[in-house]
Amino acid sequence: MKVVAVAVMILALLIGIVPMFTDCESHGRMLTLADGRQISMKCHWTGVAELAVSVPLLVVGGLMFFSRRRESGRTLGTVGTSLGAMVLLLPTALIGVCMSPDMPCVSLMKPALLLMGALVVVASLGAVAFNWGQEKQVA
Numbered sequence: 001m002k003v004v005a006v007a008v009m010i011l012a013l014l015i016g017i018v019p020m021f022t023d024c025e026s027h028g029r030m031l032t033l034a035d036g037r038q039i040s041m042k043c044h045w046t047g048v049a050e051l052a053v054s055v056p057l058l059v060v061g062g063l064m065f066f067s068r069r070r071e072s073g074r075t076l077g078t079v080g081t082s083l084g085a086m087v088l089l090l091p092t093a094l095i096g097v098c099m100s101p102d103m104p105c106v107s108l109m110k111p112a113l114l115l116m117g118a119l120v121v122v123a124s125l126g127a128v129a130f131n132w133g134q135e136k137q138v139a
Contacts (some may be wrong), residue, residue, distance in 0.1 A: 001073060002065055004127045008080055009061035010119050013088055015113065016054030019047030022109035024098060043097040044103035049090050050113060057083045057120065064127060073131030080124030087117030 023043045030038040036067060060083065064076045091097050091113050097105040 001067070001127065002132060004123050004130070005061050005064035005067075007061075007123050008064060008120060011060055011116050011123070012054045012057035014117050015057065015120075016051045018112050018116070019043075019050045019109050022112065023047045023105050024103055025048070027104045032079055036107070040103075042095055043091075043096055043109060045093040046091050046097060046105075046113075047109065049095055050087060053083055053086050053090070057087075065135065070131040074128050077124045077127030077131065081121055084117050084120030084124055087113060088122060 005114055023046070024030070024041050025044045029041070032038050038101045056078065060076050064073065064080070067073050067076060091110045097103070097110050100106065
């Protein structure tokens with residue numbers, strides 16, 4: 001169980017850090033409006049949202065590490081699974097990344113987030129499966 005918790009914490013850190021260096025804005029690309037102003041592309045906002053998901057995921061991993069009860073492990077695994085699903089949904093269905101396939105967010109950020117999100121879901125489901133069963137009844 002502690003191995004799963006450490007894996008979830010490492011993945012949470014990577015989910016929060018990787019988009020900061022792989023979005024288009026970090027590579028100097030921004031949208032230029034007709035009046036000359038430059039604004040961030042949607043891949044930047046996906047990265048910000050991933051940071052917001054990575055913080056509670058890091059907390060879930062920390063709680064998994066110190067959890068002793070099966071019931072807590074199941075609950076934290078379920079929460080981890082839902083947060084992992086959010087990691088998968090943000091770059092694909094909810095916010096997305098840039099449309100052009102030659103943008104760095106499409107070739108770097110999206111595949112990395114999909115891989116890390118899938119690993120979080122698998123690890124969290126593993127925690128749920130590991131903690132499946134009845135609690136010991138104390139008389």
